[in-house]
Amino acid sequence: MTTFWWIMLAVVLIVTFVIVKLIKGAKKYNHIDWGSPFLNFIDGLSRYYCIRFHSLDFERFSLPREGGAILISNHISGLDPLLLIAASNRPIRFMIATEEYNRFGLTWLFKRAGCIPVNRSGRADIAFRQARRALDQGEIIALFPHGKIHLDHEEPYRVKPGIRKLAELSKHSIFVCRIVGVRGQGSVFTSLLLRSQSKIIQFPTINYHYFSHSDSLHHLGEVLLGHRNPFSRDVSFKHDVTEPSTSD
Secondary structure: OOHHHHHHHHHHHHHHHHHHHHHHHHHHHOOOOOOOHHHHHHHHHHHHHHHHHOOOEOOOOOOOOOOOEEEEEOOOOOOHHHHHHHOOOOOEEEEEEHHHHOOOOOHHHHHHOOOEEEOOOOOHHHHHHHHHHHHHOOOEEEEOOOOOOOOOOOOOOOOOOHHHHHHHHHOOOEEEEEEEOOOOOOOOOHHHHOOOOOEEEEOOOEOHHHHHOOOHHHHHHHHHOOOEOOOOOOOEOOOOOOOOOOOO
C-alpha cells in the first residue's frame, strides 16, 4: 500500500472510532423520552457533549414531574439551549426568534424539537398563544427574556415584557437560572467549539405575582445578569464566579 492509502485508512479508523464513541455516549446520557428515537439520540448527544466537553456543573432543575412550567435564563452564547437541555429532567420547547428558527439547515431540527418561532416584528401574539396552549397541555417552555444574546455588561439590563405576558397568560411557575463559565461569549458558534467550565446557577422559583411590581422587569434582568441578589429587591449583588473573557 502507498503512503496515501495508509493515511486514508488511518482517517477512516479515527472517524469510525469517534462516531462509535459518540453513539455510545448519546445512548448512555439519554434518560429523557422526547417521543422519537431521533430526538432521544440528539438529547443524549447534547448531554454527553455538555457534560464531557464543556464540563457542565449543575443540579437538575426541580421541574414538576407533570404539568407545565416556564424556564428562563440569561443568554450569552449559542451553547445556552444545549446546557439547559442537559440540566433538565424533561423535554423542553424553546421560544426562539423567527430569524433563528429559519436559519439555513436548522429549521427542520427546530420544528421536530417543537420550538416556537416568535415574530418580533409582527404577530408575536400567535407565538404566545401557542406557548400558552403547550403549557396548559403540561409541557415545559423555555425562553431567554432578554430576547437575544445579551452579555452581563450590556445595557439595558431589563428583560423584555414577553416573559411577563406569558406568565400572566398562563399562570404557571417560572424556574429561573443563570449560565456562567462559557467561553466565546457573545458568539453563536465560537462557544460551541471552545471547551469551557460551564455552570448553571438556579434561583428561587417565581410566578406571575412577581410582575405586579413596577420594577420587576428591570429587577429580573439584573438577577439574570448577575448584578442583583435574587433573594432581595434592595441589595446589589454580583455572583462570586470568575467568568472567561468574551470573544467575537
